[in-house]
Amino acid sequence: MESKFSAKWFLTAFCLFVWFQFVTTFLLKGLIVSTIPSEMNKLVAIGLVWLFVIALVLGYRTAGTVVWETTGGSVLYMLMMVLFFNRFWLAPMKNIYLDRLTGLTLLVGALAFAGSWLGGKLFQLSRRQEIKAVSQ
Amino acid sequence: MKSKIEDIPLQVEGTKDELSIRFITSFLLTTLIALAVIYVWDLARLDRMNFSPRFFVLPWVVAAGQEIENGLNEFSGRPLEPVSLSIRFSALGGMLLIAVLGPTLFLLEMRARAIARHSSLASWPRSTASIVGAVITIPVVSIILLAAPIQKVMFYELKEAGPGQRNTRDVVSGLRRIAWDVFQYRVKPKSMANGGGGSVAGYTIPPDLATTPYAHYSVSPKGESIEVLGRSTRSPSVTITISVDGNGSMSNWRLGGEFRDEAPPTGFWSSLKRLFLSY
Numbered sequence: 001m002e003s004k005f006s007a008k009w010f011l012t013a014f015c016l017f018v019w020f021q022f023v024t025t026f027l028l029k030g031l032i033v034s035t036i037p038s039e040m041n042k043l044v045a046i047g048l049v050w051l052f053v054i055a056l057v058l059g060y061r062t063a064g065t066v067v068w069e070t071t072g073g074s075v076l077y078m079l080m081m082v083l084f085f086n087r088f089w090l091a092p093m094k095n096i097y098l099d100r101l102t103g104l105t106l107l108v109g110a111l112a113f114a115g116s117w118l119g120g121k122l123f124q125l126s127r128r129q130e131i132k133a134v135s136q
Numbered sequence: 137m138k139s140k141i142e143d144i145p146l147q148v149e150g151t152k153d154e155l156s157i158r159f160i161t162s163f164l165l166t167t168l169i170a171l172a173v174i175y176v177w178d179l180a181r182l183d184r185m186n187f188s189p190r191f192f193v194l195p196w197v198v199a200a201g202q203e204i205e206n207g208l209n210e211f212s213g214r215p216l217e218p219v220s221l222s223i224r225f226s227a228l229g230g231m232l233l234i235a236v237l238g239p240t241l242f243l244l245e246m247r248a249r250a251i252a253r254h255s256s257l258a259s260w261p262r263s264t265a266s267i268v269g270a271v272i273t274i275p276v277v278s279i280i281l282l283a284a285p286i287q288k289v290m291f292y293e294l295k296e297a298g299p300g301q302r303n304t305r306d307v308v309s310g311l312r313r314i315a316w317d318v319f320q321y322r323v324k325p326k327s328m329a330n331g332g333g334g335s336v337a338g339y340t341i342p343p344d345l346a347t348t349p350y351a352h353y354s355v356s357p358k359g360e361s362i363e364v365l366g367r368s369t370r371s372p373s374v375t376i377t378i379s380v381d382g383n384g385s386m387s388n389w390r391l392g393g394e395f396r397d398e399a400p401p402t403g404f405w406s407s408l409k410r411l412f413l414s415y
Contacts, residue, residue, distance in 0.1 A: 008155045008157070008160050009155065011160055011163075011164050012155060012160060012163065014164075014167075015163045015164055015166075015167040018167045018170070018171060019167065019170075022171075022174075023170065023174075080171075084171075084175055085174075085175070
């Protein structure tokens with residue numbers, strides 16, 4: 001297992017978050033928020049859960065080898081959102097302050113870390129069960 | 137010889153190295169292009185730009201919007217103004233994007249693959265361009281394939297709705313004339329021809345009112361009023377039944393059939409059949 005930070009996986013994680021998190025929530029926003037603006041808070045919550053799920057799948061598929069890369073990719077993704085797409089993602093949080101933005105970025109990073117770490121553990125668990133089944 | 141347990145490693149070795157640099161470059165470039173498109177789109181949506189590409193990928197929507205605006209202007213008596221430059225660029229840009237650029241990039245890649253019989257990922261700019269072409273072409277073609285039958289069905293629905301409404305008006309017009317005739321019948325003394333002497337009993341429809349080019353009418357007495365049934369000549373299933381009292385007032389309207397020139401078939405297969413027959 002490599003311990004070195006992989007720039008390739010860092011960029012791939014960022015791209016995966018864009019495609020599977022941002023683009024999907026952007027389409028959902030078009031469907032939901034244009035008709036029900038009050039549902040934007042729920043969309044943000046769903047988006048955070050969805051980000052965790054993406055990280056979980058990524059962690060599982062890579063056998064838990066890219067936990068820090070996924071975390072870094074998610075933080076880069078969040079920074080991009082804050083800098084360029086804040087109107088979209090942070091619409092319900094008007095007059096948002098730096099501490100809240102920092103908190104949100106850390107939350108996203110923590111969710112991605114937890115998701116990919118848990119995905120890796122799940123992979124190991126499934127492997128152990130497979131080994132156990134074969135050995136029996 | 138390895139045991140079965142050894143065949144299943146706990147960790148996957150080399151997972152981090154399985155991505156090629158070409159793949160990463162193509163993926164990152166495509167992602168950044170998508171983000172740039174969304175960024176510009178979102179800016180335009182908030183009217184921060186004078187030029188709105190809202191319907192950039194659907195030029196016919198731009199044209200339809202202009203057509204509606206022209207119609208409203210004419211209806212309001214306002215003179216038609218020249219089409220603005222932004223709309224022209226929207227339509228032209230949309231046409232170039234979806235009809236020229238997208239299919240060209242996509243089909244060139246398909247052709248290259250067919251000739252070379254290998255993946256084109258050897259050249260990342262070309263593969264990125266083909267992905268962009270596919271992203272432009274596939275959704276638009278899907279929309280066109282879905283929208284074409286819907287448009288055709290809507291066209292015929294609207295085409296039928298106009299004559300149907302006119303037919304309804306013709307039938308109602310005959311009923312009004314009969315109601316007026318019933319009133320005249322009641323107020324005329326019995327000594328006069330076609331006079332009811334204060335009652336509607338014994339009323340019969342005059343032949344010129346019983347049959348018109350649009351409908352056939354029949355009456356049946358019902359107490360102190362008369363029930364009049366109008367049946368469309370064009371569509372015999374279409375009927376309107378009303379009650380007319382001695383004052384010529386019409387009430388208790390009951391509509392039967394569909395108010396169309398021809399009763400349209402209902403159901404999926406019938407609609408599909410009509411659709412293909414209409415081409």
